[in-house]
Amino acid sequence: DAGITQSPRHKVTETGTPVTLRCHQTENHRYMYWYRQDPGHGLRLIHYSYGVKDTDKGEVSDGYSVSRSKTEDFLLTLESATSSQTSVYFCAISESGQRYQETQYFGPGTRLLVL
Amino acid sequence: RKEVEQDPGPFNVPEGATVAFNCTYSNSASQSFFWYRQDCRKEPKLLMSVYSSGNEDGRFTAQLNRASQYISLLIRDSKLSDSATYLCVVKKNTNAGKSTFGDGTTLTVKP
Numbered sequence: 001d002a003g004i005t006q007s008p009r010h011k012v013t014e015t016g017t018p019v020t021l022r023c024h025q026t027e028n029h030r031y032m033y034w035y036r037q038d039p040g041h042g043l044r045l046i047h048y049s050y051g052v053k054d055t056d057k058g059e060v061s062d063g064y065s066v067s068r069s070k071t072e073d074f075l076l077t078l079e080s081a082t083s084s085q086t087s088v089y090f091c092a093i094s095e096s097g098q099r100y101q102e103t104q105y106f107g108p109g110t111r112l113l114v115l
Numbered sequence: 116r117k118e119v120e121q122d123p124g125p126f127n128v129p130e131g132a133t134v135a136f137n138c139t140y141s142n143s144a145s146q147s148f149f150w151y152r153q154d155c156r157k158e159p160k161l162l163m164s165v166y167s168s169g170n171e172d173g174r175f176t177a178q179l180n181r182a183s184q185y186i187s188l189l190i191r192d193s194k195l196s197d198s199a200t201y202l203c204v205v206k207k208n209t210n211a212g213k214s215t216f217g218d219g220t221t222l223t224v225k226p
Binding site for chain 1: 157158160216
């Protein structure tokens with residue numbers, strides 16, 4: 001299995017509070033991604049990173065920010081959590097992001113409940 | 116219309132059955148195709164890539180039809196352990212590796 005960990009694995013928070021989720025990899029892969037998964041929507045990309053300090057938005061980036069200060073860590077911050085951000089959050093990595101048939105490897109996920 | 120569409124199922128089949136899933140995609144610039152498997156409350160894991168000529172891995176066969184823009188997954192001799200959600204994934208290689216996921220097809224194999 002790819003060396004990807006996410007923390008925390010479960011979190012309950014209240015509306016309006018900031019929340020930071022962490023993804024850590026030991027594979028030295030260049031690309032890292034944050035997805036959310038909700039019933040009826042599948043996996044949707046929030047933000048991704050193509051190198052240290054290099055990030056870009058995905059399809060559902062509103063209300064989220066990210067940072068990558070080291071190759072191995074990619075942080076997702078909910079600046080002011082809302083109930084609509086209750087979801088399962090997955091981090092993923094890929095080696096270069098560009099190669100034909102290159103796959104992504106996923107972390108175990110973080111279950112977030114915003115009350 | 117979603118960029119990647121799958122029949123959500125559920126597909127309920129007996130052990131030993133053959134079952135097939137289809138997935139259609141709308142962007143003709145898509146270049147890489149995959150099937151992932153996701154067990155309940157777990158992360159998605161790569162099941163197999165889908166190559167233009169079709170490919171097989173044991174009981175699993177994947178096919179790609181670029182003209183009609185669909186991919187398929189065939190599972191033969193279903194096992195109880197095949198029960199999972201199967202995600203179709205499509206990628207444009209020139210777009211920073213961003214992948215588009217289908218919502219998944221749920222398979223339950225019963226004794």
